[in-house]
Amino acid sequence: MADDPEARRVSELLDRITRGELSEAETEELELYAQGDPELRAVIAARTSQAALGGGWLARVEADHRIARAERSPRVLLERGLGGLLVALGVVAWAAAPVLGPALAVAGLGLLVYSWIRVNHSQDPYKDIQR
Known part of the structure; x- marks a missing residue:
């Protein structure tokens, strides 16, 4: 069949x-x-x-599943892993290199925020709801 x-x-x-x-x-x-x-x-x-x-309940559940799948995609995992690594390196390097450490931490935070906004805004099932 x-x-x-x-x-x-x-x-x-x-x-x-x-x-x-x-x-x-x-x-x-x-x-x-x-x-x-x-x-x-x-x-x-x-x-x-x-x-x-x-x-419409099923459509909302499917949208939630799309967000969960998007957050497990290789690109998002790479972005967030790299962002976390940059933040960790920035915090560790802060004492040794006062200019480089904060720059790495800010770059890592920026990458994490960019990744979160990109995934959640494009996949958000509730962004078009008007109150």
């Missing part, structure tokens, strides 16, 4: 119902698949009621 393109498409459309992202064309496409299949019609009805019950 995993190799069946129609089954994959139906599964994708059912997932889009649950997330509340189904367009009119996709609704018509799903209706074509459901013609003569009462089991699929029952699944569509269940998914529709599940989407109405969730009221």
Whole structure:
């Protein structure tokens, strides 16, 4: 069944119902698949009621998961590791090199702040909410 393109498409459309992202064309496409299949019609009805019950909750959870995945990406881990290393080296070097130590610490903090803002602002699911 995993190799069946129609089954994959139906599964994708059912997932889009649950997330509340189904367009009119996709609704018509799903209706074509459901013609003569009462089991699929029952699944569509269940998914529709599940989407109405969730009221956007699933979209918020998925956005939170996107942020978590972005924070575990190799680029972010490298940025934050390098930022932490620069801060640590800056603090240690502060006594030996009063000019270089603070500069390293500030550069490391700047890199950490840049990394945090870049990940959290671009992935933030709540940034467009108006109160």
